[in-house]
Amino acid sequence: MQDINALIEQGQAWLPWVMEKSVGLVVGIVIFFIGKFIAHKIAHWCEQRMLKANVDKAVAGFSSSILYALIFAAVTLMALGQIGVQTTSFIAILGAAGLAVGLALQGSLSNFASGVLIILLRPFRAGDFVDAGGQMGTVDRIELFHTYLKTPDNRVIIMPNSTIMDGSIVNFSREATRRLDLVIGISYDSDIRQARNLIQGILDADERVLKDPATVIWVSELADSSVNFSVRAWVASGDYWALRSDLLEKIKYCFDENGVGIPFPQMDVHLSKQD
Structure with missing residues (x-):
């Protein structure tokens, strides 16, 4: 008790x-x-x-x-x-x-320090289309340890900040204009002057192609199967991909209508007969 x-x-x-x-x-x-x-x-x-x-x-x-x-x-x-x-x-x-x-956690601290550097140095901004760390996409947001990219097919890539800062960064949106480079091949039996004039006419007719700097078209190579033209035109950065696709399509249709051949890769084989 x-x-x-x-x-x-x-x-x-x-x-x-x-x-x-x-x-x-x-x-x-x-x-x-x-x-x-x-x-x-x-x-x-x-x-x-x-x-x-x-x-x-x-x-x-x-x-x-x-x-x-x-x-x-x-x-x-x-x-x-x-x-x-x-x-x-x-x-x-x-x-x-x-x-x-x-x-x-040195990796996490490195990501944080890299995030601070990204904010201070500003290699890109939200909305820029970049190639960084082996990935391409539009910058959505930057956080303490990661940067979020959105790809054209609407995937979200979450990248460590240190991975971005340790490699090269290609910012496709930083400048207002971009140079569009195309390589167009025609067959050897086609008229070079005609092909050049057709390409120039297509570029002149498209308002998205800038007049200054002027477009440049020249024969760049006598290749194995084709005569190759190099085409350089300046466009607004936002029009780059759409214009590239449209020009290739228009050039193909225009060449078909005017009898300018675009050859397939080919090889000449010579046979000799011996007794």
């Missing part, structure tokens, strides 16, 4: 402490989840405000990611403090642990 009474007294002595810790734990959990929700909303609101202020989409996305990370870290410390964790010593321990984790 005395043992039971002792346990009851001990439980009564511990009850205020248990209640205090339980309340602190519940409050800490509530702070964590509510704070996480608020951090997401604030980051999203700031991103939308920057977009309305005509800030580049890539910069807005990167800045909102950093803002979310900072608010989330502050919320986590507040929640731990509410639970009863000494945040001062916790920050010191976290710093030491962060050094060890940083050494183990």
Whole structure:
């Protein structure tokens, strides 16, 4: 009986402490989840405000990611403090642990540093069509560790920022104009002057072909099966692919209508008979 009474007294002595810790734990959990929700909303609101202020989409996305990370870290410390964790010593321990984790996560830190360099150096902007890290697509957004590209067939490519910065970057959208290069082959028995005039007429009739710089057409090669023309025309960057396809189609139809042959690859074989 005395043992039971002792346990009851001990439980009564511990009850205020248990209640205090339980309340602190519940409050800490509530702070964590509510704070996480608020951090997401604030980051999203700031991103939308920057977009309305005509800030580049890539910069807005990167800045909102950093803002979310900072608010989330502050919320986590507040929640731990509410639970009863000494945040001062916790920050010191976290710093030491962060050094060890940083050494183990060099790739992630490299991605973060590369993301900062992308924002500062601006090799491309949101909406630019680029060839980076062996992938081609339109830049959608830049985040802390990754850059999102959208391909012409509507696939999303998520690329580590370090992969982009470690290789060459080809930005097809940086300049307002691009040079369109075509190689057109005709048969050896076709009239070179006629073929040149037909190609020039097609280029002159298309308004998307810029007049300055002027188009250039010349015989570039007497190949095995064809006489090859090199065609250089300047176009607006946005018209490049559509115009390229249209010109090839128009040249084929025009050559067919005017009897200019486009030969298949061929080879002459000579046989000799010996006794």
